[in-house]
Amino acid sequence: MADVVLFEFLHAEMVAELGARDPDPGPGGQKRSLSVLEGTGFRVGQALGERLPRETFREELDVLKFLCRDLWVAVFQKQMDGLCTNHQGTYVLQDNSFPLLIPMALGLQYLEDAPKFLAFTCGLLRGTLRTLGFQSLVTSSVATLPACKFQVEIRKS
């Protein structure tokens, strides 16, 4: 189905366009691009959070399971591969083959470009959590392409 790849194509074009438009190619300029991508993901996540069929969450962990299962299937047509927690509000979500990193894993891009391809999704997770009533801080890391981890810290209000 073409609509499955449509989001991936559009995301890749958005990353390229924001990078090309940045007047400052240095670290400051890249930081601005990442911030825009993260903000875009946040607003899309907020809107998606309103649309996804929602169950009643008894525990914080249930919300994270919802992201790993329902949100990931809606956006990437697959479930997250792993979920760990320190039981103190920090969660690590592991995707062993993250779709937005696969073109890079085929050698079309380089590892140092990985943050650009993860910023939108960090925002997506943060925005969905916001709609579900949770303030959070979401960061990402890559060790081996195309695997990646998203670390979610739930902020107590």
Next chain:
Amino acid sequence: MADVVLFEFLHAEMVAELGARDPDPGPGGQKRSLSVLEGTGFRVGQALGERLPRETFREELDVLKFLCRDLWVAVFQKQMDGLCTNHQGTYVLQDNSFPLLIPMALGLQYLEDAPKFLAFTCGLLRGTLRTLGFQSLVTSSVATLPACKFQVEIRKS
């Protein structure tokens, strides 16, 4: 299904972000935004054209029918409502309820903003046609929201 609306949300954010980033809010700045949106649509259309199951096209009209049916279903989960031609290389594709204009039709935006929400799709049609071997010029027009028309002129090579 959330993935159906995912493209629409991301498209809306891209339109908003490009508008907000433009240093020149006048007609020149808007022209630049429209050109970027059209170019983004073009590259997504080129890539989608490679992915869509393709049949053998005996006539130019068959290619336009392919856009109205296969491309539209892949991107918007519906077929185009009408297709007219002057039999001299110009085609008018009519969508009576274009998904990317529906939020505006509900009063969230205004008619003068319509071109911003059509530029990407003009590029999408032009890019798909390019992959299928046709040079074209694609323009759009709106009379009553959320209906719109795309005019495709096939350029003879």
